Amino acid sequence: MSHSEHHIERNSLSYGIEKNVEVLAQKCYQCGKCSAGCPVADQMDFPPSMVMRLLQTEIPANDEKILRSNSIWLCVTCEMCLSRCPMEIDIPSMMDYLRQKSRSEKKVNKQAKNIIAFHKSFLNSIRWTGRLFELGLILDYKRQSLNLTQDVTLAPKMITRGKLHLFPNMVKDMGHLARIFRKTSNSSK
């Protein structure tokens, strides 16, 4: 069956995704390139290609798994998956939609609180200091925040006090990083 002929189950998450962000889950043929390139895939309950697979089933139980997963909150909108996907599937936009949906249905993963708090405090800190840091630092911190017991707002303070390793060189593509920050910031409000 061609993709255009596929009838999407009206109550499914796939249907909402197609209507709202024009991403067709059925286009994914499970090559796995998105997951291989995703910097946070190893921390996710389901890496991006697996999220696509679950969506394709259009089964309520699988939709539920996605909305309750930490995957959608860990996504940093880096667009690595999108740039690698042979089908140009816009996973970052889809993740954004899934976060909204998860919130509105009150299915937010318990780890998300830390991740969201981190987004807010870290991004505010960057605005406050006027400095931009290597994306890797954010990713490292995000990984740690999954097992976090202390207050996440400590991290920006540690950074401003210079206690975390700061990369001497600014990222080369400042425009790209700024875009990531903007998107991450928007999606964590």
Ligand code: SF4
């Ligand atoms: S945009 Fe999200 S899902 Fe895609 S590679 Fe980046 S972190 Fe992973």
Ligand code: SF4
């Ligand atoms: S890269 Fe694209 S086609 Fe390949 S698994 Fe990921 S979403 Fe599917």
